[in-house]
Amino acid sequence: xxxxxxxxxxxxxxxxxxxxxxxxxxxxxxxxxxxxxxxxxxxxxxxxxxxxxxxxxxxxxxxxxxxxxxxxxxxxxxxxxxxxxxxxxxxxxxxxxxxxxxxxxxxxxxxxxxxxxxxxxxxxxxxxxxxxxxxxxxxxxxxxxxxxxxxxxxxxxxxxxxxxxxxxxxxxxxxxxxxxxxxxxxxxxxxxxxxxxxxxxxxxxxxxxxxxxxxxxxxxxxxxxxxxxxxxxxxxxxxxxxxxxxxxxxxxxxxxxxxxxxxxxxxxxxxxxxxxxxxxxxxxxxxxxxxxxxxxxxxxxxxxxxxxxxxxxxxxxxxxxxxxxxxxxxxxxxxxxxxxxxxxxxx
Amino acid sequence: xxxxxxxxxxxxxxxxxxxxxxxxxxxxxxxxxxxxxxxxxxxxxxxxxxxxxxxxxxxxxxxxxxxxxxxxxxxxxxxxxxxxxxxxxxxxxxxxxxxxxxxxxxxxxxxxxxxxxxxxxxxxxxxxxxxxxxxxxxxxxxxxxxxxxxxxxxxxxxxxxxxxxxxxxxxxxxxxxxxxxxxxxxxxxxxxxxxxxxxxxxxxxxxxxxxxxxxxxxxxxxxxxxxxxxxxxxxxxxxxxxxxxxxxxxxxxxxxxxxxxxxxxxxxxxxxxxxxxxxxxxxxxxxxxxxxxxxxxxxxxxxxxxxxxxxxxxxxxxxxxxxxxxxxxxxxxxxxxxxxxxxxxxx
Numbered sequence: 001x002x003x004x005x006x007x008x009x010x011x012x013x014x015x016x017x018x019x020x021x022x023x024x025x026x027x028x029x030x031x032x033x034x035x036x037x038x039x040x041x042x043x044x045x046x047x048x049x050x051x052x053x054x055x056x057x058x059x060x061x062x063x064x065x066x067x068x069x070x071x072x073x074x075x076x077x078x079x080x081x082x083x084x085x086x087x088x089x090x091x092x093x094x095x096x097x098x099x100x101x102x103x104x105x106x107x108x109x110x111x112x113x114x115x116x117x118x119x120x121x122x123x124x125x126x127x128x129x130x131x132x133x134x135x136x137x138x139x140x141x142x143x144x145x146x147x148x149x150x151x152x153x154x155x156x157x158x159x160x161x162x163x164x165x166x167x168x169x170x171x172x173x174x175x176x177x178x179x180x181x182x183x184x185x186x187x188x189x190x191x192x193x194x195x196x197x198x199x200x201x202x203x204x205x206x207x208x209x210x211x212x213x214x215x216x217x218x219x220x221x222x223x224x225x226x227x228x229x230x231x232x233x234x235x236x237x238x239x240x241x242x243x244x245x246x247x248x249x250x251x252x253x254x255x256x257x258x259x260x261x262x263x264x265x266x267x268x269x270x271x272x273x274x275x276x277x278x279x280x281x282x283x284x285x286x287x288x289x290x291x292x293x294x295x296x297x298x299x300x301x302x303x304x305x306x307x308x309x310x311x312x313x314x315x316x317x318x319x320x321x322x323x324x325x326x327x328x329x330x331x332x333x334x335x336x337x338x339x340x341x342x343x344x345x346x347x
Numbered sequence: 348x349x350x351x352x353x354x355x356x357x358x359x360x361x362x363x364x365x366x367x368x369x370x371x372x373x374x375x376x377x378x379x380x381x382x383x384x385x386x387x388x389x390x391x392x393x394x395x396x397x398x399x400x401x402x403x404x405x406x407x408x409x410x411x412x413x414x415x416x417x418x419x420x421x422x423x424x425x426x427x428x429x430x431x432x433x434x435x436x437x438x439x440x441x442x443x444x445x446x447x448x449x450x451x452x453x454x455x456x457x458x459x460x461x462x463x464x465x466x467x468x469x470x471x472x473x474x475x476x477x478x479x480x481x482x483x484x485x486x487x488x489x490x491x492x493x494x495x496x497x498x499x500x501x502x503x504x505x506x507x508x509x510x511x512x513x514x515x516x517x518x519x520x521x522x523x524x525x526x527x528x529x530x531x532x533x534x535x536x537x538x539x540x541x542x543x544x545x546x547x548x549x550x551x552x553x554x555x556x557x558x559x560x561x562x563x564x565x566x567x568x569x570x571x572x573x574x575x576x577x578x579x580x581x582x583x584x585x586x587x588x589x590x591x592x593x594x595x596x597x598x599x600x601x602x603x604x605x606x607x608x609x610x611x612x613x614x615x616x617x618x619x620x621x622x623x624x625x626x627x628x629x630x631x632x633x634x635x636x637x638x639x640x641x642x643x644x645x646x647x648x649x650x651x652x653x654x655x656x657x658x659x660x661x662x663x664x665x666x667x668x669x670x671x672x673x674x675x676x677x678x679x680x681x682x683x684x685x686x687x688x689x690x691x692x693x694x
Contacts, residue, residue: 004476005427009451011477052668080352081536089436090662091456092670095539099660099673104356104536106464107660107675109438109456117453121468128475129351130358148664189428189451192442313446313454315437317495321399323439326446328454 004127007221009188009214013127016183016335020074020133020176023067024290025060026283027142027168033268038291039169040067046143046168054088057141057170058096060283061086064172064290065097065137072133072174079103079174080131083121085114086139086282087166089148093139103135111311112207112236113190114138115171115286116330119307122175123184123332132177139170140281149316162202164238164264164280165273171286182297182305186333188218192313194326200319204241204264204277207310210327211237212248215256215308218331226256230302233293235285235309235329236264238277263288263309285309297336307332351474354568356535356561360474363530363682367421367480367523370414371637372407373630374489374515380615385638386516387414393490393515401439404488404517407630408433408444411519411637412484419480419521426450426521427478430465432457433486433629434513436495440486450482458658459554459583460537461485462518462633463677466654469522470531470679479524486517487628496663509549511585511611511627512620518633529644529652533680535565539660541673547666551588551611551624554657557674558584559595562603562655565678573603577649580640582632582656582676583611585624610635610656632656644683654679 006012023040031042041063043049048059061084069076076082082101085108086093098105110117118136125134143153145166151157175184193213197206211234219225226232226249237245242262249256263285264278289307296302310329319325353359370387378389388410390396395406408431416423423429429448432455433440445452457464465483472481490500492513498504522531540560544553558581566572573579573596584592589609596603610632611625636654643649657676666672 005478092662092665095660099539099541104538107456109454131352191451192446194446313442315439318439
């Protein structure tokens with residue numbers, strides 16, 4: 001195998017690309033939740049000053065990207081590549097945001113795993129020597145997702161208890177070859193895993209097996225165990241999906257519970273905000289990672305983090321045709337500055 | 348800039364990844380066209396034995412992938428990554444094909460530029476040392492595209508003369524570090540270019556400025572001129588888009604006409620097959636590249652080829668909201684074995 005492959009599925013990144021800048025933006029409900037102080041911009045009416053929800057989502061992603069670029073101290077033209085995606089048909093949230101920037105654009109579709117996929121490919125671009133800077137971004141918007149995937153907002157549909165609430169949020173990161181932020185040390189791209197779940201109101205159950213698959217591969221490839229991470233953060237399995245993930249690992253004799261949580265459980269107050277199983281959407285893990293997590297790493301709260309966004313790769317059409325829901329999970333290992341010695345033993 | 352960047356936007360690939368295997372599949376109309384002998388599989392009723400058009404498209408992409416893997420002589424588990432995409436909402440053509448393979452999967456959305464984006468990222472994965480094999484695939488299906496983007500097939504809508512015909516086709520490539528096939532020497536990822544075209548029945552006009560932008564960057568970055576290529580092959584600009592591209596280059600004092608053609612013009616007999624401006628869809632450039640082009644390179648017809656799939660990054664929703672159509676084009680430079688000496692002077 002090539003020198004940067006570790007085990008069957010993990011890539012070690014010898015240059016350890018640095019998060020040189022990150023930013024996010026979120027909607028009103030997210031701005032009223034427990035992570036409200038970790039968002040760079042909160043729009044009180046979720047419109048971001050635009051005339052349609054789709055344009056609002058695109059503007060929100062643009063805000064996150066320009067914020068991340070400003071913190072990295074570079075203009076968009078200096079990006080070697082921008083990797084971005086969202087949940088909208090034909091990914092218009094991202095392509096219209098990219099239109100304003102003029103950077104080389106590689107559009108992604110990874111459903112709610114998109115921020116993990118984008119970080120993986122941006123890190124590979126920088127680590128491989130294909131430029132000094134690359135960006136990763138993802139977004140979702142409650143109002144665009146509801147009308148595209150479910151029913152018009154005006155219907156006020158009831159939701160079963162297993163559902164999650166699509167986050168209005170976006171996050172963006174600029175990776176660089178040099179700098180002082182947290183570093184990406186390893187990535188484990190996911191494969192499509194489908195255990196036959198067909199209930200589109202229970203995405204957590206559909207995605208948990210993919211998270212189990214990718215995390216297991218990551219631990220096996222790197223020789224690390226869950227205890228080697230201060231935080232293992234899945235994308236948006238929500239409450240039910242997280243329980244299933246813990247159960248799958250328990251069957252392997254591994255206790256994942258002490259340091260594993262989920263972006264979908266962090267972003268809302270489930271007692272007070274009526275979101276059933278928690279948050280979801282590409283913007284959930286993107287906004288939580290670029291706010292709460294990176295701020296926590298900067299403050300020394302967590303040194304080594306495994307960020308594992310999960311996605312459900314179905315569509316309304318595939319669901320109507322009776323197909324089950326394939327899941328995917330991409331894992332990105334990060335390290336705050338100051339643990340160089342330990343890392344080198346592993347990679 | 349990093350060592351693998353050439354100029355502002357092009358990446359040189361020092362290891363020159365090899366096309367170790369390629370395959371395609373196509374529908375009846377394509378199988379009756381001038382490239383009929385270059386398809387590995389043609390399905391006479393376009394169903395590929397499936398019960399819905401979406402499942403047919405997925406099966407067609409799976410056929411292309413398994414064919415490419417067989418020719419490369421590897422099992423899917425040995426792939427370091429599979430990059431794939433299609434035109435369907437949430438890219439279910441690709442994710443359901445990937446579900447059958449078990450390889451790490453990175454889903455893309457690049458509209459009809461997808462094969463260029465997938466080849467770019469697969470080449471980067473192999474060249475960067477992140478594994479010995481990576482795959483690229485893309486597909487489109489006339490029947491899934493018509494009902495998703497336009498009107499139900501049964502309506503038999505009339506089409507204006509500027510329209511193109513969505514190709515029922517799929518193509519897949521396996522790239523490797525070592526081997527005897529054509530090599531990928533450079534890639535120039537595209538940026539989003541939008542000159543304000545709003546007519547969704549005239550995609551060629553929307554995409555031509557993006558092709559002009561990427562090709563110009565490629566020539567400037569590499570110091571090459573159009574004459575350095577035996578063939579410059581755009582994705583699916585069609586007849587009108589190609590004329591506009593030639594006009595844009597003519598304004599720069601560059602005559603692109605002698606060695607430039609378009610996949611959308613090659614795949615059908617426009618006199619006989621009633622396709623107006625030509626073919627389109629992710630599957631158009633994917634099926635033409637993996638058949639006609641790679642066979643021609645193997646036969647010595649072309650030594651140096653610049654493959655430039657183009658995409659229109661809009662959606663039905665963005666069109667209804669009055670948005671213009673952003674275009675993108677990714678350029679991939681290939682070299683048949685035997686011109687090593689000349690290359691090394693350039694990269």
